[in-house]
Amino acid sequence: MSARKDQTFEERGLETLAQRWRWFVALAAICFALYFVINKAEVIRFFALPDTDDNMRMMQVRALLNGQGWFDLRQYRLNPPTGANIHWSRLVDLPIAGLILLFRPIAGAGADRIAAAIAPMIPYVLLLFSIALTVRRLIDPRAYPLAFLALIFAASTNGMFMPMRIDHHGWQLALLALSVSAIADPNRIRGGITLGVASSLSLAIGLEMLIYLAIFGVTMVLFWIDDPAERDRLRPYAVTLGGGTSLAFLLFASNDNRAAVCDALSPVWLSDAVLAGALLFLLALLSPADWKRRLALAAVAGMAVAAFHALAWPHCLQRLEGVSPEVEQLWLSHVREARPFYRHGWRIAPLIIALPITGAIGWGLLIWLRRGDRELLRRTIGAAMPGFAALLLLFWQTRTGPAAQMLATVGAATLAWTLLPPLWNSRVSAVRVIGTTAAVIVCAGALVPLILNLVPAEKTTPFxxxxxxxxxxxxxxxxxxxxxxxxxxxxxxxxxxxxxxxxxxxxxxxxxxxxxxxxxxxxxxxxxxxxxxxxxxxxxxxxxxxxxxxxxxxxxxxxxxxxxxxxxxxxxxxxxxxxxxxxxxxxxxxxxxxxxxx
The missing domain is CATH 3.40.50 (Rossmann fold)
Known part of the structure; x- marks a missing residue:
């Protein structure tokens, strides 16, 4: 489409952003990847896998490539000959193993290092496209770069995609972003299928996102209660959730996970997902015209799933790790990420919480702005719920920080998209320059990091x-x-x-x-x-x-x-x-x- 002669430079630029958005997202992915690689060059050089899980993931991949069984995820270099019981799945091993095989003829033993550098950035591409889709569907087709601007300051989120960070958390975050974009999707069938597939893959990887998956399921039901036409979203979601989880269990559940364990995709969560999918499909088929009857049916279905879980798997009603009080006292109680954000000191805590708070304000503003369109309002509220939940979860455990910051980027983009036009179009040059700059800094969640950088760091003791x-x-x-x-x-x-x-x-x-x-x-x-x-x-x-x-x-x-x-x-x-x-x-x-x- 050619530009009109009466268009300003800004208007032409914004129109290009809307029309060529896929190219701009790809360009953003390349820029982020280059920054990540340059920032972590020394980490890559010295094979400094940053976390115990990253080292263990590499050992799992090596074991697979050395002939260990697909469904055998025990790590026999720990506690031999029995091996350590690892509760993961092979799904995340696949891209790492593929990269190693690809580069091994060229780099030999260095293929492990190259694969560990590249693999974490693959789900980041999915994350960027998913965030862009959500922004385009709920805010404006031209506003997605503002979410990427906020993502620059989402340190906890970006840390999960840096080179050598090969554990499964990056994929979980990317699938969470994809799920939110599915809820925001105006195409109900496509949105339902996407959400069901993303939920199944997330369950196959691990249960870290279980709270969000439950929120997504409730959201689908509430959509249907509000509007019976949402059965077109609920039905494919139900089918792909039950069928996708079944397929994921068959393909990726390890030998140990085929027992009734609570901390991974096992017969416990498989049966829950299949039952929930069947009941949701039945709700979509019935779809009575009266919303009160839809609410009653949904309540009965929810109680049926809860009762089934409680009666069939009572051992999974408590903490899913199932550790003994002794192990809790000796080890788990010392894990820092299991503590709430406010227990991490005055310098770290604001960095964790600043962007999620900004995002929550933005999500609230977006809900208010969409109040005149019932269908768009419904999708906006549904997409906002995980962000609000993630903010609240930070008061429980800091490990929810990456998800909270990622989900906040859409809310931050809303604030910027709302505040920037009147400031930028101001006739007062000072307002235009200073006001726009201040708005960008605040909306992107950069204010707190900038202030903390100005505060002298406390002197560390020799110890x-x-x-x-x-x-x-x-x-x-x-x-x-x-x-x-x-x-x-x-x-x-x-x-x-x-x-x-x-x-x-x-x-x-x-x-x-x-x-x-x-x-x-x-x-x-x-x-x-x-x-x-x-x-x-x-x-x-x-x-x-x-x-x-x-x-x-x-x-x-x-x-x-x-x-x-x-x-x-x-x-x-x-x-x-x-x-x-x-x-x-x-x-x-x-x-x-x-x-x-x-």
């Missing part, structure tokens, strides 16, 4: 510095190189060090931070907290060859503060029992290592 140094060096290839030079053996080390150790050395470890392995986690924690006799018995139980300690690391501080007379502190004070022989390491090594000799 705090030592913790950061230890955490960094003990996970480094340099720090683990001398460990890898020792003859292969079973290593008794900290829970959080297990996955990294088996990823970059030939050693085995007792366990990693994976809740199904509660016995091993409890034993490792007690090894460091008790006396030498208890430590010797636990080491013998796992036929340990070595003991490996990372002094002053975050895990070590737990033993230092809670068990000052425990085995870890005894070793730190030089009280080494006769059954352990020190292994010489380089003088600047972050580790201390002993060989068990008796």
């Amino acid at each position: 705090q510095k030592s913790i950061g140094v230890a955490n960094r060096l003990c996970a480094s290839l340099w720090g683990l190189h001398p460990i890898a030079q020792q003859p292969r053996g079973m290593v008794m080390t900290f829970v959080d060090l297990g996955p990294r150790l088996i990823t970059v050395t030939h050693h085995d470890a007792v366990t990693g931070p994976y809740h199904r392995n509660g016995e091993q986690i409890a034993d490792v924690m007690k090894f460091w907290r008790g006396d030498a006799a208890q430590a010797r018995a636990i080491a013998a139980k796992y036929k340990a060859t070595y003991v490996l300690s990372c002094p002053n690391s975050s895990t070590a501080t737990i033993f230092m503060s809670e068990t000052p007379k425990g085995f870890y502190m005894q070793l730190e004070h030089g009280q080494v029992p006769g059954w352990m022989k020190p292994i010489p390491l380089p003088k600047d090594s972050p580790y201390r290592m002993w060989k068990i000799v008796a």
Whole structure:
């Protein structure tokens, strides 16, 4: 379409944004990817997989490529020969494995590094397109770049897509964004199919988004209660939810997940999804004209699903991890991401909550602006609900931060799209320049980061510095190189060090931070907290060859503060029992290592 002669430069630019939006989204994806790679160049170079889950994902992919069974997800380098019970699925392994196979003929052993750099950015493309679709459908076809602007300041969200971040959280976030775009879709059949497929894939990957999936299901039913024509959205959603979840279970549920476990897609959640899908399909078929009858039928269906779950799977009514009180006390209670945002200090907490609050205000404004169009208002409220829920969930656990920030970008775009035109068109140059700049900063969620950057950071104590140094060096290839030079053996080390150790050395470890392995986690924690006799018995139980300690690391501080007379502190004070022989390491090594000799 050619531009009209009377169009201004701004009008032509906005029209191009609307018409060529796919190209602009692709360009944005390339720009984000380049920034991510440049920002994480050193991380890529040194294969610094940032989290225990990233290391474990790499080991799962390697096991698959080395011939381990598709449905066998046990990690046999932890707690051999039984292996560690890992509750994931193979779905997220596929793109990583494909990239490794693609680059192996070119890069050899370096293919792992290349794959780990590229793989996290694949779901980011889906995330960008999904956010753009939501903005185009609810705000304006030209407003999506404003959501991308806010996404720049969504540090928690972007952190899940950085090179080397190969665990499953990026895919979960991308599917969450796709689900929101499906709710916003004016095409009911397409929206229902998309939401059902996205929900099934999310369940196949893990249960982290279970609360949001439940909100989506309730939203579909409320749409139908409000307007019987929404059966055209409800029916395909019901079919794809039940059928897609069944297919996902058949293709991706591991051998261990075929038991009635609560923490992954298993017969528990499969039966719930199939029953819910069948009942929703029945509701769509009936669709009585009276909204009160639709509400009553929906209530009966909801109670039927709840009653079935409670009666068939009563063991899944509590915490899904199912850890014992002992493991909760010794380990899970120390996991930082399980704490509410306000327990992370005055500098970190505002960074987590600022954009979600901005987004909630924007979503509220968008709902108000759409109040005159019942159908559009319904879709807007439905798309806004996950964002409001994510904000509230931050008062429970910080791990919801990435989802909260991502969902807030649409609300932030609403604020900017509403405030910028009158400021930009102002006849007063000061208002036009200063007001527009201020609005962009505030609406993008950049105000809090900018203010905090102006506040001098608190001076860290030498002890705090030592913790950061230890955490960094003990996970480094340099720090683990001398460990890898020792003859292969079973290593008794900290829970959080297990996955990294088996990823970059030939050693085995007792366990990693994976809740199904509660016995091993409890034993490792007690090894460091008790006396030498208890430590010797636990080491013998796992036929340990070595003991490996990372002094002053975050895990070590737990033993230092809670068990000052425990085995870890005894070793730190030089009280080494006769059954352990020190292994010489380089003088600047972050580790201390002993060989068990008796």
